[in-house]
Amino acid sequence: MTIVRAFFDEDEPVMLRTPADVAALLARAQADSREFNLPLFMQWYIEGSDAVEFGVGVNDDRGTLNFTGGNWPGLWFSQGDPDASEELLSYDYMSHERPVPASCEISFTRVVQAAQEFLSTGERPTSIAWKELHSE
Template identity: 35%
Template sequence: MVTFDAWFDPGQREPLAVSTPTEVDELLDRMVAEAESPEVEVGLVALIDHRDEDGWSILQFGVRAAATTCGFVGYAGKDETSVISTSGGTSPEPVAYDYQSHEREVPSNAEISMVDVRQAVHDYVASGGVRPTGVRWREVFTCCVIALCIPPTGCGSRGVPVGGKLLESVPGAGVGYSAGDERRRSNFGSALWILCVVSWSRHY
């Protein structure tokens, strides 16, 4: 059984261990409950990953309360093309999601049903980190920066220092702090997070 590291809470210093269907459901149920709270106006994102001597893979997934609760799934792995889920829509609008107090926009046509999001996360964990096959994917060009913010340098309200520059300076990054989101206000402590600058391309 493979144990994955999961990151969701703002200021999280240590990963959550996820390896069983029960642990997957507990994480997703927390996300749904928080996303459906009246105080939360954006979608919420979590990330789970696995790394060993043979390689690595990451599954990033979001949950958003809309007319029907929905979400998205994104996958990246060693020597693999990065992909994001797609509903097949052709006229996407940006939708706001939040990952550990950093806002990112996801195209609306990446959103799929919550049933499909849940199944994708279960499949990823059960397979030991293989890209889920039950999702329709869209290939993406991805520039990813993974940063560990360690106090006292910490994270500011507009980005984190990487090589002497703020991530907000990356063209098209579209990442910032949502000051109006009380749930995600404060506590930028030690937090692993992923920034993806993406350009959507073909379906498959």
């Protein structure tokens, strides 16, 4: 069984063990995002390893994912609307800015599904498309 440590808005991580745990945490993030009108970001790690980093962002009814590590070196982002702007959106990660290209946002429903897949497999989710971002 995979256990995920999710760093969101507290000093200690939220431990995710079931798909229901994932859904509850993301629903909480969605409610906070709506209340504060602020895109929120969190970092997830598999318990016992920091070899893979999974980033989950929630922006009301949209969100973004990123992944690095394991068999996927580099920084990979969820592929949203390819015609969307490359404007950078500011997601908040524990009072620190996390810039995300607008074209990397996907529906909140897809964020939840992919996050539950990550919990299940510990691997980069295959239920969404990814694109690698290169630094200029």
